[in-house]
Amino acid sequence: MITGGAKRVGRAIASRLARAGFDILITYRSSGAEAGSLAAELIADGAYCHTLMVDLEKPQAVTQIVDWTSSICSQLDVLVNNASIYLPDKADERNTLLRRHHRVNLEVPLELVYGLSSLLRAARGHVINMTDLLAIRPMPSYSIYSTSKAALLNATFSLARELAPEVTVNAISPGVIDWPDDLPLEQREEYLLKVPLRRAGTPQDAANLVHFLVTEGTYITGQNILLDGGRSLI
Numbered sequence: 001m002i003t004g005g006a007k008r009v010g011r012a013i014a015s016r017l018a019r020a021g022f023d024i025l026i027t028y029r030s031s032g033a034e035a036g037s038l039a040a041e042l043i044a045d046g047a048y049c050h051t052l053m054v055d056l057e058k059p060q061a062v063t064q065i066v067d068w069t070s071s072i073c074s075q076l077d078v079l080v081n082n083a084s085i086y087l088p089d090k091a092d093e094r095n096t097l098l099r100r101h102h103r104v105n106l107e108v109p110l111e112l113v114y115g116l117s118s119l120l121r122a123a124r125g126h127v128i129n130m131t132d133l134l135a136i137r138p139m140p141s142y143s144i145y146s147t148s149k150a151a152l153l154n155a156t157f158s159l160a161r162e163l164a165p166e167v168t169v170n171a172i173s174p175g176v177i178d179w180p181d182d183l184p185l186e187q188r189e190e191y192l193l194k195v196p197l198r199r200a201g202t203p204q205d206a207a208n209l210v211h212f213l214v215t216e217g218t219y220i221t222g223q224n225i226l227l228d229g230g231r232s233l234i
Contacts, residue, residue, distance in 0.1 A: 004083030
């Protein structure tokens with residue numbers, strides 16, 4: 001199960017796990033065409049893929065997802081909390097932005113883990129919370145977003161202890177692994193000067209790490225893995 005699995009990082013994770021033999025469930029909000037094309041691609045390659053349109057900001061969203069998942073499978077090997085809101089701070093919208101980021105970036109992942117915990121325990125499964133380098137190195141103009149991801153990171157550590165020994169829970173904190181479409185070239189080049197590996201990551205880098213954690217890295221839990229090309233060192 002990958003929330004926000006129709007595009008970008010979520011799509012890469014879904015494709016990578018499908019190639020490894022996992023059946024795939026994805027949620028999406030507005031990316032219906034992308035979700036449909038992904039499902040068609042995976043099914044054509046012999047995988048199983050089912051999609052659910054859901055707005056994570058709605059109160060009934062988690063119940064929708066839990067009921068849908070429970071109707072399809074009796075155990076859940078992997079839950080990737082990938083969907084998120086990423087919006088800049090605005091003084092005149094602070095309260096609204098706080099509620100929206102807190103809801104999607106923290107409450108929904110937590111509620112999904114608890115709502116699906118019996119399926120995860122039955123599979124001795126794995127939870128991956130996609131956080132952000134900004135959770136530990138916040139950007140002033142994205143303080144609300146950064147705070148919500150920091151809260152999810154902290155929750156990861158608590159959940160790892162709570163769900164052990166049946167379920168592993170880890171966080172992945174990317175730096176830039178998929179440039180925002182509107183980011184000018186000069187700003188991209190300026191950022192890369194602060195990255196020891198001198199390149200941005202890719203969605204496939206994230207997908208490969210998720211695959212490792214849910215297949216080979218099963219003795220790893222309660223960890224935050226920085227997928228940032230060394231940016232956190234500078």
